[in-house]
Amino acid sequence: MKVSTNITTFDEHLTERYGERGTSKRTEFEIKAKAFLIGEVIKSERHLANLTQEQLAEKIGAKKSFISRIENGKADIQLSTLYRILEFGLGRKIELLVH
Amino acid sequence: MKVSTNITTFDEHLTERYGERGTSKRTEFEIKAKAFLIGEVIKSERHLANLTQEQLAEKIGAKKSFISRIENGKADIQLSTLYRILEFGLGRKIELLVH
DNA sequence: TGTAAAGTTAACTTAAAGTGGAACAAAAAT
DNA sequence: ATTTTTGTTCCACTTTAAGTTAACTTTACA
Numbered sequence: 001m002k003v004s005t006n007i008t009t010f011d012e013h014l015t016e017r018y019g020e021r022g023t024s025k026r027t028e029f030e031i032k033a034k035a036f037l038i039g040e041v042i043k044s045e046r047h048l049a050n051l052t053q054e055q056l057a058e059k060i061g062a063k064k065s066f067i068s069r070i071e072n073g074k075a076d077i078q079l080s081t082l083y084r085i086l087e088f089g090l091g092r093k094i095e096l097l098v099h
Numbered sequence: 100m101k102v103s104t105n106i107t108t109f110d111e112h113l114t115e116r117y118g119e120r121g122t123s124k125r126t127e128f129e130i131k132a133k134a135f136l137i138g139e140v141i142k143s144e145r146h147l148a149n150l151t152q153e154q155l156a157e158k159i160g161a162k163k164s165f166i167s168r169i170e171n172g173k174a175d176i177q178l179s180t181l182y183r184i185l186e187f188g189l190g191r192k193i194e195l196l197v198h
Numbered sequence: 199t200g201t202a203a204a205g206t207t208a209a210c211t212t213a214a215a216g217t218g219g220a221a222c223a224a225a226a227a228t
Numbered sequence: 229a230t231t232t233t234t235g236t237t238c239c240a241c242t243t244t245a246a247g248t249t250a251a252c253t254t255t256a257c258a
Contacts, residue, residue, distance in 0.1 A: 038178065038195070041195070041197060045197060052203085052204060052205085053204070053205060053206095054203095054204075054205090062246080062247070063247065063248065063249085064204080064205070064206095065205090065206075065207080065208095065247090065248080065249085065250095066246070066247065066248090067205090068204095068205060068206055068207080069206085069207085071205090072205095072206075072207095074207090075245070075246085076177045076178055076179045076244085076245075077177065077178055077245075077246090078175045078176065078177050078178075078214090078215075078245070078246085079137065079175060079176055079177075079178070079181065080175045081245085081246080082178065086197060092197045092198065093197070093198050094195065094196065094197055095195075095196040095197075095198070096137070096140070096193065096194075096195060096196075097193065097194040097195075097196060098140060098144060098185060098191045098192070098193055098194075099191065099192055099194070151233080151234060151235085152234070152235060152236095153233090153234075153235090161216085161217075161218095162217070162218060162219085163234080163235070163236090164217085164218075164219085164220095164235090164236075164237080164238095165216070165217065165218090166235090167234095167235055167236055167237080168236085168237085170235090171235095171236075171237095173237095174215070174216085175214085175215075176215075176216090177215075177216090177244090177245075180215085180216080
C-alpha cells in the first residue's frame with residue numbers, strides 16, 4: 001500500500017484518493033461532496049429560520065426523516081426539491097451562477 | 100369565462116393564471132418555469148462550447164434525446180445531473196447563491 | 199439522572215427520473 | 229431540391245428519489 005508524500009493541494013489529495021478528475025470514482029466523490037454542501041446550506045438556513053426538521057418538513061409537506069437525509073448529504077435531490085425547501089420552506093431566493 | 104383586465108405586473112398575471120403564490124398549481128408552474136430556465140442555460144452554454152446535443156451527450160455518457168428533454172424544460176433533473184452536464188460536460192463551474 | 203424533544207437511520211412502497219431506441223421534424227449543407 | 233445533420237418526441241424499461249413508518253440515538257433541560 002502506497003503512502004502519500006508531497007501532497008501540496010487539496011486537488012492532489014483527491015487525485016491520490018479517488019483518481020484523476022473525470023474518472024467515474026472521482027466524479028462520484030465530487031457529486032457526493034456537493035450534495036453534502038447543499039445539505040449544510042439547508043441546515044444552516046433552517047437554523048437561521050429557527051425551525052426544527054419537523055417544522056420545516058411540515059411546511060413543504062414532507063417528513064423529518066426526509067429533511068435529515070438531505071441535510072446529511074444522503075440524497076441526490078431534484079431541482080424542484082431544492083426550490084421547495086429553500087424558497088417555499090425557508091423563504092430564500094436561489095440563484096444559480098454558471099462561470 | 101373571466102377576461103383579464105388591469106394586469107400590471109407579471110406576478111399578477113401568474114396569479115390570474117395559476118392562482119396565489121403557495122397554491123399547488125402556482126408552485127407547480129414556478130417549478131416548471133425554473134426547470135425551463137435551467138434548460139435555457141444549458142442550451143446556451145452548449146452553444147458557446149460549440150457542441151451538438153449528441154456530442155454533449157457522449158461526453159457525459161448519455162443520449163441526445165436526454166439532453167433535448169432537459170434543454171426544453173421537460174425534466175426535473177437531479178443535482179448530480181446538473182453537475183454532470185455543466186461541470187463535467189461543459190467545463191463550467193456552478194455556484195449556488197442563497198439570499 | 200430521567201425524560202421529552204430533536205435528529206438519524208433502516209426498511210419498505212410508490213412515483214418519477216434516467217435511459218435507450220426508433221421514428222419523426224427541422225435546419226444546414228451540398 | 230435532396231441529402232445529411234441536428235434536434236424533438238414517444239414508448240418501454242430500469243433505476244432511484246420521494247415518501248412513510250418505526251425504532252433508535254443524541255441533545256437539551258427539568
